[in-house]
Amino acid sequence: MSDHVNCQTDDDITIITIDNPPVNALKRGIPAAIAAAIAGANADDSVRAIILNGAGRTFVAGADIKELGQVASGKADMSDELPTLLTQIEASEKPVVVAIHGNCLGGGMELALACHYRVAVSDAKLGQPEVKIGLIPGAHGTQRLPRLCGIVKAAQLCAVGNSISAPEALELGIIDSLIEDDLLLGALQYTRNSAVPAGPRKTSELNDLLGADPDLQSALTTLSESIERKTRGQIAPGKAIEAVQLAATLPFDAAVAREREIFQQCISSPQCEGLIHAFFGHRTVSKIPGITPDTPRQQIEQAAVVGAGTMGGGITMSYINVGIPVILKEIDQQNLDQGLDRIRDNYMRSVKRGRFTEQDVEDRMALITPTLDYQQLTSADIIVEAVFESLDLKKQVFTELDGVAKPTAILASNTSTLDIDQIAAATARPERVIGHHFFSPANVMKLLEIVRGQATADDVIATSMDLAKRLRKVGVLVGNCFGFLGNRMFMPYLGEAEFLVEEGAAIAQVDKVLYDFGMAMGPLAVADLAGIDVGWRIEQEVKDSLPDGMRRPLVTTKLYEAGRYGQKTGAGWYRYEDGRTAVPDADVDALVQETATAASIQRRSIADQEILERTIYTLVNEGARLLQEGIALRSVDIDIAYLNGYGFPAWRGGPMKYADMVGLPVVCERVKEYHASQGFWWEPAPLLLELAENHSTFSDYDRQQSN
16 A cells, blocks of 8 residues: 555455545556555455545546646656556456545546446536646546447547536436435445445446447537637647547557557647646746735625726626625716616626526626715725726826725726826825736636735735635736736737738738637737727827837827727728628728838738747747746746736647747747847847756746745
8 A cells, every 4th residue: 555545444345545635636656556455455355345435525636737747748758557557447356336526537537437336426526627738538538438428428528628517427327326425335335235246347348339320420520610619729629539439440458559649649749738837827826925824814795896887897797796795986877877787788698698597687786886976985895996097097096095995995906007006106005005907808807917016015915816716817916017917018919910010911811820829819800809099098108108219000090090999990900890700901901001101111921930920929028028027926927817818829838838838049049030130129038048048948937936
């Protein structure tokens, strides 16, 4: 036995317990220890059956993802411990019953599938989520699962990666019985009183569900097309379906061998490395130096939002969706009524889609207290300002809030670019002021940039990070500068896209290159969605602070002057015939040509690779500056912000991880070349130069900073 696998007996039944807190991950050594316990039980004549279960709050939540990450990055070889164990379990002469509670996922699910019988408590969750880190089930999962629930359902479970409940698993035939109350006692009773004494039942020999199905190929094609739309660019979902289909065409052993080959293809791909990086990154961003579990937190029981516009309404919905009541403040009744109507309309769209009932809408709306009076905000534990993006206006609002908010209240600004310290200076309590930059639509987008001012207190930061989780957001703590982390990087990214258009690239070409790279939208389509007028106003805020000779996009101003604000006006970089579908517009092409000619810009044919490099590498270069300035705590914080707020493809890991995988010497060399050909704004960041010269990575930099 090992420290993580324990054995005990109950009369003639051996109970093997996996005990590797917190989630009983199957790290190296544990499968071998289970195998030894199985062998020992088979050699003991007094034992007639075996029960396998997990200690603590769960069965087995999967393999050790740190170990998988080592394999994905080429730092370790793949272990065969788990597949060997599963073969041994199925070959056991004595029936093996698995007792499932909590999560039974990934390698844990494959472990359960190899057992002869499966029982679970009703609130257990089962699934094969490997696809979410760029893998397929690699230990017989794609071959055992279809023998229990059919090929189409197994393909869906393996290619989508979502878990199912124990009652659903029972209905599908994946488990054999639900246990009420005490799991181990119920498993013992099941083992003694059911058909288990008849002997082992091998999953690999259950072939009845693999027979010819006239609709099988059609169903798999429909599934593949649906998943491909949702996971555009990812390899693993299609590979998972391919592997499951092998169950119908190859003998079990041959299919398992092919499954292993496909698994090796996936784990060797950059996509797997990127997705594992993202998996751990989402856990890392919540770790803030100086903030510990002992740092005081405030109870947030009542929120207030100032401003009932699009952002204010979305922020209000974010709070009431998790049961936190909101006092919604506006300047006049008309704006307040319009804001409430907009919130209700948003919810009613969910009713039409079947996601909510009308009673759900009423319950949420009842959590909103509308008001025109600042005095009504005195009970709020947190007040979120969501007014127009004007520094003077925001300072005025915070002065008002300072006069009515209780002393412990957190005063948060939803500003996307403005100086938090200047806003805090409008109060007598700068330590209670912080930035909470929600992304539009605020009730949908996951990212919440939490902006720390010079005076912001630790308890305000700790409460904000906890609150982000409660609001089902990904909170990323950033420092204070114009645009903070995300928008400071996005502005040169968008600027390069516009420069490329001015120099001769087609608008649709630029967007297509980035879309094909994996971005949720191309940069110019994003500008139309956000509003050309919004971008223009931000540009006015910074234009006087730009260095002499700094190139500025020219066409945005022309679009603004023409009233082409994007989707909201039906025309921007594109024309929107039905309000949403972008159509290239010859009028804009002519405007671009005219603008470039007037500015003496020599237009040329531009290759897709140049478009990709000039947009993505400017993100990387600016990200390196943010790291060096301390605006971003770690490069992984930049990556997680871009995955959750800017549509960067998760399977590429984020802009900084992508640069690591390309190779910083390669990236830095191209940045130097663009510095020479484009202008001084392409000067390589000192940190990028340093890491490239040392053949190091941003991930290495993160590790050095944490030591």
